Amino acid sequence: MTTPETAAPEGADNARMLTHLQRLEAESIHIMREVVANAENPVMLYSVGKDSACMLHLAKKAFYPSPPPFPLLHVDTTWKFQEMYKLREKAAKDAGMDLIVHQNPEAVEKQINPFDHGALHTDMWKTEGLKQALTKYKFDVAFGGARRDEEKSRAKERIFSFRSANHRWDPKNQRPELWKLYNTRKSKTESIRAFPLSNWTELDIWQYIHLEGIEIVPLYFSAPRPVVERDGMLIMVDDARMPMQDGEVPMMKSVRFRTLGCYPLTGAVESTAATLPDVIQEMLLTTTSERQGRAIDHDQAASMEKKKQEGYF
Amino acid sequence: MSDMTQTDAAQTDQAYVTDALIAEDIEAYLLKHQHKTMLRFITCGSVDDGKSTLIGRLLYDSKMIFEDQLAHLEHDSKAHGTQGQGIDFALLVDGLAAEREQGITIDVAYRFFATDKRKFIVADTPGHEQYTRNMVTGASTADLAVILIDARQGVLTQTRRHSYLVNLLGIKNVVLAVNKMDLVDYSQERFYEIVKEYSHFAKQIGMESFLPMPISGLAGDNIVTRSDNMPWYQGPTLMGHLEDAPVNVAQMQEEPFRMAVQWVNRPNLDFRGFSGQIASGVVRPGDDIRVLPSGKTTRVKSIVTYDGELPEAVAGQSVTLTFADEVDCSRGDIIARSDAPCEVADQFEVTLVWMDEAEMLPGRPYLLKVGTQTMTATVTEPKYEVNVNTLEQMPSKTLGLNAIGVVNISTDRAIPFESYCDNPDLGGFILIDRMTNATVAAGMMHFALRRSQNIHWQALDVDRDAHAASKNQKARVVWFTGLSGSGKSTIANIVEKKLHALGKHTFLLDGDNVRHGLNRDLGFTDADRVENIRRVGEVAKLMTDAGLIVLTAFISPFRAERQMVREMLADGEFFEVYVNTPLEVAEGRDVKGLYKKARAGNLKNFTGIDSPYETPQQAELTVNTVELSAEEAAEQIVQALLNS
Numbered sequence: 001m002t003t004p005e006t007a008a009p010e011g012a013d014n015a016r017m018l019t020h021l022q023r024l025e026a027e028s029i030h031i032m033r034e035v036v037a038n039a040e041n042p043v044m045l046y047s048v049g050k051d052s053a054c055m056l057h058l059a060k061k062a063f064y065p066s067p068p069p070f071p072l073l074h075v076d077t078t079w080k081f082q083e084m085y086k087l088r089e090k091a092a093k094d095a096g097m098d099l100i101v102h103q104n105p106e107a108v109e110k111q112i113n114p115f116d117h118g119a120l121h122t123d124m125w126k127t128e129g130l131k132q133a134l135t136k137y138k139f140d141v142a143f144g145g146a147r148r149d150e151e152k153s154r155a156k157e158r159i160f161s162f163r164s165a166n167h168r169w170d171p172k173n174q175r176p177e178l179w180k181l182y183n184t185r186k187s188k189t190e191s192i193r194a195f196p197l198s199n200w201t202e203l204d205i206w207q208y209i210h211l212e213g214i215e216i217v218p219l220y221f222s223a224p225r226p227v228v229e230r231d232g233m234l235i236m237v238d239d240a241r242m243p244m245q246d247g248e249v250p251m252m253k254s255v256r257f258r259t260l261g262c263y264p265l266t267g268a269v270e271s272t273a274a275t276l277p278d279v280i281q282e283m284l285l286t287t288t289s290e291r292q293g294r295a296i297d298h299d300q301a302a303s304m305e306k307k308k309q310e311g312y313f
Numbered sequence: 314m315s316d317m318t319q320t321d322a323a324q325t326d327q328a329y330v331t332d333a334l335i336a337e338d339i340e341a342y343l344l345k346h347q348h349k350t351m352l353r354f355i356t357c358g359s360v361d362d363g364k365s366t367l368i369g370r371l372l373y374d375s376k377m378i379f380e381d382q383l384a385h386l387e388h389d390s391k392a393h394g395t396q397g398q399g400i401d402f403a404l405l406v407d408g409l410a411a412e413r414e415q416g417i418t419i420d421v422a423y424r425f426f427a428t429d430k431r432k433f434i435v436a437d438t439p440g441h442e443q444y445t446r447n448m449v450t451g452a453s454t455a456d457l458a459v460i461l462i463d464a465r466q467g468v469l470t471q472t473r474r475h476s477y478l479v480n481l482l483g484i485k486n487v488v489l490a491v492n493k494m495d496l497v498d499y500s501q502e503r504f505y506e507i508v509k510e511y512s513h514f515a516k517q518i519g520m521e522s523f524l525p526m527p528i529s530g531l532a533g534d535n536i537v538t539r540s541d542n543m544p545w546y547q548g549p550t551l552m553g554h555l556e557d558a559p560v561n562v563a564q565m566q567e568e569p570f571r572m573a574v575q576w577v578n579r580p581n582l583d584f585r586g587f588s589g590q591i592a593s594g595v596v597r598p599g600d601d602i603r604v605l606p607s608g609k610t611t612r613v614k615s616i617v618t619y620d621g622e623l624p625e626a627v628a629g630q631s632v633t634l635t636f637a638d639e640v641d642c643s644r645g646d647i648i649a650r651s652d653a654p655c656e657v658a659d660q661f662e663v664t665l666v667w668m669d670e671a672e673m674l675p676g677r678p679y680l681l682k683v684g685t686q687t688m689t690a691t692v693t694e695p696k697y698e699v700n701v702n703t704l705e706q707m708p709s710k711t712l713g714l715n716a717i718g719v720v721n722i723s724t725d726r727a728i729p730f731e732s733y734c735d736n737p738d739l740g741g742f743i744l745i746d747r748m749t750n751a752t753v754a755a756g757m758m759h760f761a762l763r764r765s766q767n768i769h770w771q772a773l774d775v776d777r778d779a780h781a782a783s784k785n786q787k788a789r790v791v792w793f794t795g796l797s798g799s800g801k802s803t804i805a806n807i808v809e810k811k812l813h814a815l816g817k818h819t820f821l822l823d824g825d826n827v828r829h830g831l832n833r834d835l836g837f838t839d840a841d842r843v844e845n846i847r848r849v850g851e852v853a854k855l856m857t858d859a860g861l862i863v864l865t866a867f868i869s870p871f872r873a874e875r876q877m878v879r880e881m882l883a884d885g886e887f888f889e890v891y892v893n894t895p896l897e898v899a900e901g902r903d904v905k906g907l908y909k910k911a912r913a914g915n916l917k918n919f920t921g922i923d924s925p926y927e928t929p930q931q932a933e934l935t936v937n938t939v940e941l942s943a944e945e946a947a948e949q950i951v952q953a954l955l956n957s
Binding site: 016018023024025060061062064065067149155156175178179187201278280 | 335343424425434560563580
């Protein structure tokens with residue numbers, strides 16, 4: 001990955017052309033080092049998804065031979081897939097990093113779940129949970145794995161994105177970001193979300209995972225799994241907590257997931273792609289965008305923008 | 314889907330067939346795509362020039378739009394679109410909800426697409442003059458610029474502005490995209506007319522070259538496939554050119570090696586590495602290097618990465634270097650090739666693009682970040698401001714939002730740098746307001762005003778400590794700040810008498826008195842107030858070198874300048890006294906009748922009335938003149954001073 005191609009493509013000069021992945025990698029590493037050099041108490045938000053896996057891998061590279069000098073934070077909802085919990089522990093251990101798991105105590109107490117509470121589930125576990133954790137541990141900079149290609153309102157977000165004392169994002173009042181000079185100064189009450197994967201696309205992420213052999217949750221690969229069909233989505237019955245509706249019987253289908261979250265809110269796609277190249281092939285030939293599998297985006301127009309202003313990552 | 318897009322899709326398919334390899338041999342496809350390069354570019358033009366439509370078209374033609382997005386797009390096109398039943402590509406790229414409703418883009422948005430050869434990052438920025446800062450932001454990372462012109466309109470004021478900015482930011486590869494050719498009947502004559510006019514202008518601003526291209530973003534002419542409507546055009550298509558244009562980072566490999574140190578990597582006592590992203594050149598183990606600004610030399614021992622040690626690394630890569638010898642090196646330093654180091658200086662001529670609502674204040678210290686170094690810097694009054702529409706150089710006292718001007722800047726220490734045109738990574742900088750933390754300006758270094766190696770601080774045999782010791786006292790600056798009429802001068806006078814009686818050597822610098830002499834050329838604008846305090850600070854500093862206890866009585870309304878003086882002096886020498894008198898009390902006293910004048914509108918920029926007073930947050934002492942008499946306040950100050 002880090003050895004530049006010696007062949008000069010496009011018949012240009014003898015320059016050793018860096019590939020797009022090498023340049024993206026170098027940029028992400030640069031961003032991470034800027035954060036560590038400037039922050040008092042940084043943390044990496046780790047969601048166990050493929051973007052998080054990439055981000056964690058890049059962090060290992062950025063600080064090698066030191067382990068990444070910050071902990072991982074998983075804002076847990078208790079409703080993630082079992083396989084995600086398994087990888088979470090292993091990934092943190094392999095990287096030599098501390099893992100902090102935060103569950104919103106209020107949501108725990110009220111037994112908030114996606115079946116009975118709808119949008120409140122995301123609000124309390126994720127949005128509120130994240131704010132609580134950042135406040136509790138006094139993290140001043142949090143790395144997030146968001147990419148600008150994910151969704152329109154993200155296209156304008158800065159790499160260093162500021163949050164007010166109550167974690168709100170003000171899209172109209174963002175600092176200009178020039179060259180690779182990040183202004184990391186902030187008042188005591190503000191915090192920063194830093195997005196080292198801003199310029200990566202979904203395809204870049206997959207290619208990088210393939211090239212670097214990064215371990216990801218097996219749910220991204222198809223396998224026979226028990227699912228039910230609800231509101232046009234295939235939902236996997238990951239544990240016994242999932243209530244069956246009238247006449248519903250889980251069926252075994254060869255499915256995989258293009259994105260991971262809370263299992264009752266994450267739609268599976270029918271697929272036979274069981275290897276990474278198969279998954280990439282399927283992605284390239286497919287005609288629906290990644291976020292279509294996430295229930296939360298359908299709530300309302302420009303919903304992500306609103307959620308982000310409120311503090312959702 | 315409308316008829317138009319179906320035809321286009323068919324056309325597109327011929328040129329950009331979804332790579333058959335994807336279906337046939339995905340491994341081979343992946344291998345091929347691992348060797349893509351990356352180009353960043355900016356599109357300049359306003360809403361009317363069809364910029365968003367062009368970007369939407371590039372995304373669409375390179376298959377970066379998914380079916381569900383397309384369904385949304387068709388739905389949105391009918392709801393808010395401007396193309397009747399046709400697809401409004403612009404809706405694809407207009408991001409935030411508020412903008413979508415207003416029909417304009419108001420910020421910098423980044424879009425992504427890829428072809429078989431390259432990945433592209435497009436900075437999409439608005440064109441209006443009030444968004445100059447956004448365009449400059451987008452241009453700062455671009456390898457190439459596409460300047461859009463509406464074929465019906467020709468070269469407009471905004472075309473000139475965009476071109477000036479693109480050239481200012483050092484973008485060498487410029488495409489002049491004459492858009493909407495379909496609306497001028499694909500007229501060759503019209504195209505050349507525009508090109509001729511633009512050539513003339515390009516020469517004026519020193520743009521070395523540009524590539525003119527007749528296109529239609531809406532109809533797809535010369536975007537991906539050569540247009541049948543313009544057989545007279547023999548040049549490349551826009552996509553073809555984007556795929557072949559040179560990339561900055563590759564060109565930077567030809568320059569001497571430089572890397573700004575971001576972070577010192579010390580996992581244990583046996584390893585000490587210096588991490589950074591290489592700004593230019595190539596580095597190999599064994600290379601002789603020099604650490605700047607210290608100038609210490611050593612050799613590169615190894616290039617350490619997670620993937621193993623490298624035999625060489627080039628501009629653009631993020632690496633960690635170890636040295637053969639133990640040489641001091643920390644964040645902000647530049648590691649450069651030993652026989653071709655960069656210059657070190659502390660005064661520069663620079664161009665600034667002002668980006669903040671609050672105007673530039675000459676003399677006020679700002680933070681300057683260049684490479685990985687951050688230090689305090691002050692700017693002079695502009696040598697001139699550039700009118701971005703007419704390109705005229707105008708005299709100016711300051712720079713407001715979106716203004717561009719040439720100023721001198723001086724940093725509080727000598728720093729290694731390169732001129733922006735030689736190395737944007739080491740010559741491009743930002744200014745940060747120390748109070749609001751806002752990024753207030755982008756700057757480009759031109760050259761050093763004097764080489765710092767030629768100036769040496771004159772080492773004096775009788776130094777400041779000796780001066781103070783002979784007076785049997787510690788040099789201090791007792792800085793009185795507060796509203797006009799708060800009692801600063803009165804109290805300072807009494808304090809001086811008391812100190813004098815104790816045998817201390819003192820000197821009182823009074824605001825009004827200084828304005829009769831040293832600062833007689835200054836008025837009361839914010840900029841002049843800043844300069845007033847800067848000069849007083851310098852004078853006070855010289856007096857502390859002489860070992861004196863200096864008392865100053867100035868309103869000094871801004872925190873930033875009081876902080877500046879604090880930082881000029883040695884630790885513990887600055888003693889800030891906040892004379893706290895509420896406005897109504899000070900106004901009630903109105904010893905000099907100034908409040909009355911100000912209220913009547915006969916005195917502009919009067920602190921407390923129409924000019925702000927920023928109360929101290931870290932004063933060494935606050936005296937409340939409502940509760941204390943001047944005599945009591947003075948006694949309190951003397952006691953505090955003697956005890957500190």
